[in-house]
Amino acid sequence: MKFFKDEKMMFRFFSGVILFIVFVAVFGPFLCSADPYASNMTESMLPPSAQHWFGTDKLGRDCFTRIIYGARVSLSMTLVTVLLMSCIGTLIGIIAGYCGGKVDTFLMRITDMMMAFPGIVLAIAIAGVLGGSVVNTVLALAVVGWTKYARLGRSLTLKLVQSEFIQAAVTNGTKPFALLHRHIVPNIMQMVIVTGAMDIGSMIMEIAGLSFLGFGAQPPTAEWGLMLNEGRQVMQMAPWAMIFPGLAILFVVSSFNLWGDSLRDLMDPSRSH
Amino acid sequence: MGRKELLHRLGQMLVTLIGVTILTFGLTYIAPGDAVDAILETGDTLVSAEVVEQTRHELGLDQPFHIQYLNWLTGLLHGDMGISYSAKMPVVDRMLLGAPGTLALTGIAIVMMLVVSVPAGIAAAVYRNSFIDYLSRVLSFLGVSMPSFWVGLLMLYIFGLKLGMFPISGGEVDLRHMVLPAATLSVVMISKFTRQVRTAVLEELGKDYVTGAQARGIPMNKILWHHVLPNACLPLVTLLGTYIGWLLGGVAVVEMVFAWPGLGFMAVRAIMTRDFPLLMGFVLWIAIAYMVINLIVDASYYILNPRLKKRGGE
Numbered sequence: 001m002k003f004f005k006d007e008k009m010m011f012r013f014f015s016g017v018i019l020f021i022v023f024v025a026v027f028g029p030f031l032c033s034a035d036p037y038a039s040n041m042t043e044s045m046l047p048p049s050a051q052h053w054f055g056t057d058k059l060g061r062d063c064f065t066r067i068i069y070g071a072r073v074s075l076s077m078t079l080v081t082v083l084l085m086s087c088i089g090t091l092i093g094i095i096a097g098y099c100g101g102k103v104d105t106f107l108m109r110i111t112d113m114m115m116a117f118p119g120i121v122l123a124i125a126i127a128g129v130l131g132g133s134v135v136n137t138v139l140a141l142a143v144v145g146w147t148k149y150a151r152l153g154r155s156l157t158l159k160l161v162q163s164e165f166i167q168a169a170v171t172n173g174t175k176p177f178a179l180l181h182r183h184i185v186p187n188i189m190q191m192v193i194v195t196g197a198m199d200i201g202s203m204i205m206e207i208a209g210l211s212f213l214g215f216g217a218q219p220p221t222a223e224w225g226l227m228l229n230e231g232r233q234v235m236q237m238a239p240w241a242m243i244f245p246g247l248a249i250l251f252v253v254s255s256f257n258l259w260g261d262s263l264r265d266l267m268d269p270s271r272s273h
Numbered sequence: 274m275g276r277k278e279l280l281h282r283l284g285q286m287l288v289t290l291i292g293v294t295i296l297t298f299g300l301t302y303i304a305p306g307d308a309v310d311a312i313l314e315t316g317d318t319l320v321s322a323e324v325v326e327q328t329r330h331e332l333g334l335d336q337p338f339h340i341q342y343l344n345w346l347t348g349l350l351h352g353d354m355g356i357s358y359s360a361k362m363p364v365v366d367r368m369l370l371g372a373p374g375t376l377a378l379t380g381i382a383i384v385m386m387l388v389v390s391v392p393a394g395i396a397a398a399v400y401r402n403s404f405i406d407y408l409s410r411v412l413s414f415l416g417v418s419m420p421s422f423w424v425g426l427l428m429l430y431i432f433g434l435k436l437g438m439f440p441i442s443g444g445e446v447d448l449r450h451m452v453l454p455a456a457t458l459s460v461v462m463i464s465k466f467t468r469q470v471r472t473a474v475l476e477e478l479g480k481d482y483v484t485g486a487q488a489r490g491i492p493m494n495k496i497l498w499h500h501v502l503p504n505a506c507l508p509l510v511t512l513l514g515t516y517i518g519w520l521l522g523g524v525a526v527v528e529m530v531f532a533w534p535g536l537g538f539m540a541v542r543a544i545m546t547r548d549f550p551l552l553m554g555f556v557l558w559i560a561i562a563y564m565v566i567n568l569i570v571d572a573s574y575y576i577l578n579p580r581l582k583k584r585g586g587e
Contacts, residue, residue, distance in 0.1 A: 109288075116289045116567075120522035121559050123295055125552065128544035129304045205420045209526050211420050213541055225420075232426055232530070239430055246423035254418035 004266040011266045014259035021252055036069040036222045045238035055240035057230060063241055067248045069222040076251070077134060077217075078203045081141045087198045089146035093153020094184060098161060098176075108154070110148045119144040120206065125217040130135040131233040134190035141206055147198070152195060157190040194267050198260035208249055224249050282571075286564045290557070298342050299551040307397065309334060324342045345553065354557075355550035359543065364430055364554040375528070375535035379520050381451060382458035386516070391461045394470020398478060399497065409467055416464025421523055425457040425530035454531040458523060469512055473505040507578055514570035518563045 029036075039059035046056040054063035096107040114122075126140035147245055160166055160183075210216035211225030219226060224245045231242030309329050329335050333344055333573065348355060354364035368540040432453060433441035439453050477483070478501055486496045525537030536555060542552040 045486055048292050109452060110292075112285070113289045113292045116286070116564055117293050117560055118518040118522040118563055120519075121525070121556070122293075122296075124299060124522070124541070125544065125556060128541070129297075129300045129549075131305055201418065204445075208420055209422060212420075213526060213529060214545070226424060228426065235380070235426065235430055236434055239434075242426050242430070244418070246426070249423065251413070254414065257414070 007262065007265045011259075011260040014024045014255065017255045018259050021071065021255060022075065024068060025075045025225055026073060032065045034065040035264055036061060037221050043235060045241070046202065047238075048240055054244040055238060057227070057238065057241040060149050063227075063244050066222040067224070067245055068229060070224045070227060070245065070248065071222045073134075073217060073221060074207060074249075075151065076203055077207050078156075078200055079104070079208070081138045081145070081203050082144040082196050082199055084138065085125045085145040086149045086192055086199075088142065089149025090153035090188070090192050092146065093150040093155075094157045094180060094188070096150065097154040097157030098180065098184070104154070106128040107150065111150050114147045115142070120209075123206065123210065124213065124215060128213070131209075132215040134217050134221075137207060137210050140210070143205065148199075149192065152191060153188060156191060157184055160187055162182055190267055193220050194260070194264050197263050198257070200260065201257040204253050206251065213262055282568060287362070288566070289564065291558055293560050294346075294553065294557060295342060297553060298345065299338065301552065302338050303446055304549075312544045313520055315564065327519070336377040345550075349557075355553045357543070357548055357551040357554075359548040359551065365551050367539065367551060368554050368558060371534060371536040371539040375524055375537060378451060378455055378458065378528070378533065378535060379517070379524060382462065382520065383517070385455060385459035386462040386466055389459070390466035393463075394467045395474055395497075395502070397467065397471045398474035401475065406471075409471070411462040413467045416460055417468075419461075420462045421457060422526045422530050424460050425454065425527050426452050428457055429530065435521040450531075450533075454527050454533050457527050457530070458520065458541050461523065462520070466509075466512070470505075470509060474501060479504045507574065510570060510574055510577060514567045517566045521559050521563060 007047050039061055041060055043052075043056050043060035044058060046052055046060075048055040052062050052064065054067065054171030056062055057066070071103050086159035092107055092111075092145075096104045123140040123144045130136040130140070160197060166179070166183055169183055174183075207216060208223070208228070212229045214229065217226050219230070227245040228242055231238070231245065235242050309325055309332065326335075333341060336344070345355065352365070354586065356362070357364050357367045360367045393409050397409040402405055429441055440450055453518045483496055486500065487493065496584045524535065525541055527533070528538040529541055536558065540552060540555040543549075543555065
């Protein structure tokens with residue numbers, strides 16, 4: 001029980017799990033002998049066995065191999081999405097908070113407008129209308145997701161701008177760019193990183209959801225949401241094709257969620273319950 | 274909520290509506306391929322370029338963006354949202370066909386969520402760090418880490434295919450067909466809401482007045498039901514609004530899993546068939562529904578919290 005109370009240990013443990021997932025995503029494909037894309041109709045819908053750990057799908061492709069390859073697709077899409085939306089959002093937030101006045105009002109009006117609409121509906125519309133592809137999915141989720149970071153960046157900047165060391169820097173004639181680069185960005189980075197880390201899990205699920213609807217990665221890509229969609233069609237005869245990709249999502253998402261929580265507790269112990 | 278604030282909110286809603294519809298309209302404008310391709314795609318027959326151009330002209334799709342948008346807006350103000358290309362009927366009629374299914378589904382899911390989450394969250398908070406608390410925390414953690422469509426697939430597999438308790442294909446809006454999709458939606462929401470009920474009740478329980486009341490010998494039951502729970506309701510009511518927003522989007526994915534004939538299913542099909550007037554209708558409905566619900570939630574917050582009423586004056 002003491003182990004669970006120690007924030008540092010928790011963070012180290014979950015960081016280890018995350019490292020393992022990243023290792024599998026990066027190096028896993030080199031360790032797999034099977035081809036995730038070669039269909040083999042003689043081996044169609046085989047149940048899990050020593051040779052095919054997670055069975056095979058409708059086209060006779062090895063599900064285990066496809067899940068390993070899928071980790072690469074899911075994680076890289078998620079990473080790009082989270083980086084994109086946190087960078088753009090935070091930048092907009094800093095600009096709004098730093099400039100104030102009309103710029104602030106204008107940017108915050110846009111943020112309010114985006115937030116007054118369920119994000120996932122907009123993401124489905126954007127990704128779907130532009131045509132399902134990996135790039136459009138990332139774009140759609142970033143367009144919808146930046147607002148949270150804009151709010152965060154703005155409120156943190158507003159607080160910072162009033163602090164004495166920033167006032168001192170301004171009085172000493174620090175140029176605006178240097179002020180942002182050297183003083184504001186480093187000081188708000190911590191909160192942004194924690195928020196980003198806690199967003200990874202839900203982004204993995206939203207990316208899988210868009211692919212499941214057919215608005216994300218396209219066949220024959222080995223992507224978890226897409227695999228679930230394909231597994232759904234043969235659910236009666238090959239339930240493993242739908243169970244294992246879901247378990248992969250559950251494992252990775254819960255690992256990232258726990259890691260994000262432990263990171264938050266480590267950075268800001270007052271907020272943990 | 275004072276009249277001035279209400280007017281302000283309504284104005285904000287109008288701006289949001291215009292913004293969101295322009296954004297969606299702009300998307301359909303720059304989208305590759307348009308409705309004409311979908312309409313004229315009839316088997317193997319090749320359609321000449323002139324016919325394509327003419328159809329495009331008849332539908333007004335050759336007009337510049339702002340004219341097209343203004344045309345749509347003018348139609349909307351006359352209660353006309355255009356014709357759905359795929360359903361070959363007015364958008365309003367098509368949406369009225371899908372509305373009962375979605376409303377029934379979301380309604381039942383919300384009720385199921387409240388029935389499970391509120392007692393579970395209160396129990397977890399009151400018996401903190403007991404078995405029931407750990408159980409509800411583990412279950413809700415699992416629930417938030419599973420995509421809703423996977424939960425739906427598992428339910429379909431277990432209760433539909435293996436146990437044969439419920440029909441596996443949608444098509445009709447009746448109670449038997451509704452159980453699995455409604456349960457799927459509520460699993461995810463129950464997981465999130467139970468946590469929040471727990472947090473809200475815990476926060477109230479930690480306040481000084483609770484200790485004070487205990488010191489005066491008031492039984493814990495009475496403190497809980499008369500003081501703690503009514504106060505803990507306030508933040509939860511606000512959260513309810515965001516849940517309904519999540520539901521409006523999340524229902525589309527779940528409707529797809531169960532082929533449930535609701536608005537979300539309709540919208541996804543509309544995107545696939547490039548039926549943009551129908552998609553615009555859906556976006557508009559979501560925007561209005563979400564904002565009206567949030568307005569009601571905020572208004573009820575004022576009614577539930579007399580402190581705000583007094584401070585607001587008038």
